[in-house]
């Protein structure tokens with residue numbers, strides 16, 4: 001029998017699905033690769049200052065700057081790749097993006113010349129990088145559940161919660177392998193998860209982590225995986241995300257059970273701090289949702305497009321996190 005949480009998550013995904021089917025799917029289209037260049041003066045305009053500084057400090061942070069600048073000029077497209085060079089007087093940005101050639105029958109940007117190469121091989125860098133990042137966090141989750149099982153035992157939790165945490169650790173081993181394989185198939189190697197040895201923690205600290213990472217994080221992960229199990233472009237990806245979604249759902253349910261058990265053992269002030277931690281996690285998620293995912297991740301992995309992501313988040317917030 002489907003659990004209440006599973007039913008709720010599937011209803012949220014289905015409620016947003018008609019919006020998805022109204023668009024023109026370009027999953028099987030071919031693409032022409034283009035570049036756009038921009039120069040940001042030094043000092044940068046106020047609205048870009050933080051993004052420029054983050055990019056200067058760490059090249060891995062530059063994509064958000066590129067995406068922001070690019071979308072001011074191409075509001076309906078996503079950047080695929082970018083390079084930023086800094087000098088004393090400014091910052092040169094080169095963005096690579098793709099334009100559908102229209103092989104799918106979807107509208108195209110501009111007028112296609114005769115002899116346009118119909119099917120450029122698509123570079124997989126962004127999807128590969130996203131999968132490698134996901135595989136890294138899946139591997140890190142193994143440590144989280146091993147630690148949770150130990151901590152639950154130390155705090156006298158019921159045996160079925162401890163067993164569920166151990167089983168979740170095994171699920172995450174499977175996810176790390178599964179997603180790591182998908183990443184490597186796209187040329188990206190996941191970074192290994194390196195985790196400091198666990199410290200003894202109070203029940204409140206465990207409950208706070210459970211609220212942010214489980215009640216919010218894994219519930220959102222399950223919801224997005226259910227979406228991807230229906231919208232990813234290949235049967236291999238849809239099957240992988242269907243398995244991950246079912247497992248993440250169990251992890252989200254475990255988080256609810258851990259929360260309910262901890263609540264019976266925490267004083268009122270600690271319970272308030274746990275609720276606050278959950279609200280903060282929802283706010284952090286809201287900021288990420290507002291930024292949205294680049295278009296190639298929607299096309300290549302079935303990650304919800306920004307409008308669908310916002311719809312899913314709004315429904316999840318209203319039904320699960322109020």
Ligand SMILES: [Fe+2]
Pocket residue numbers: 138141171172175244248
């Ligand atoms: Fe996972």
Ligand SMILES: [Fe+2]
Pocket residue numbers: 141172218247248251
């Ligand atoms: Fe999980």
